Amino acid sequence: MPEGDSATRRKLLKSGMGVMGACYAGAVGYPVYRYLATPAIRAKAEGLVKSVSIPEKNLPGIGTATMFLFGARPSVLIHHEDGSYSAFDAVCTHLGCTVRFEPENRRIHCPCHGGVYDMNTGAVVSGPPPRALKSYRVEVADGNVTVSRV
Numbered sequence: 001m002p003e004g005d006s007a008t009r010r011k012l013l014k015s016g017m018g019v020m021g022a023c024y025a026g027a028v029g030y031p032v033y034r035y036l037a038t039p040a041i042r043a044k045a046e047g048l049v050k051s052v053s054i055p056e057k058n059l060p061g062i063g064t065a066t067m068f069l070f071g072a073r074p075s076v077l078i079h080h081e082d083g084s085y086s087a088f089d090a091v092c093t094h095l096g097c098t099v100r101f102e103p104e105n106r107r108i109h110c111p112c113h114g115g116v117y118d119m120n121t122g123a124v125v126s127g128p129p130p131r132a133l134k135s136y137r138v139e140v141a142d143g144n145v146t147v148s149r150v
């Protein structure tokens with residue numbers, strides 16, 4: 001075998017190993033980057049959103065709740081029996097699970113560890129949560145329900 005052929009194969013193998021190494025580094029590095037960058041991206045998204053407007057005709061009836069995103073955070077809009085609305089951040093203050101509205105029990109409940117919040121104020125009623133849910137201001141005008149930061 002001529003000397004030039006083995007040198008060409010060696011270069012090809014080195015190049016192939018270099019490309020494989022770069023692909024492996026990218027496959028490992030990208031998920032790590034996304035994991036570390038996510039809090040910054042969410043914080044930026046939350047800062048940009050000042051209010052969310054939902055057409056009232058798209059909302060379900062009295063005694064129900066609607067889940068929506070306020071920036072990147074899940075939130076809940078509750079339509080009370082008296083026709084008023086209240087809105088809260090839907091992330092439990094205990095360990096960050098998403099809470100749900102239980103109209104039959106007239107409460108906001110966290111299914112992870114049994115935290116219970118008041119459906120009118122977001123205050124902790126029972127369970128392990130250390131503080132109330134973050135509340136939002138709700139205004140109804142021109143057929144729209146506008147939820148904004150307090």
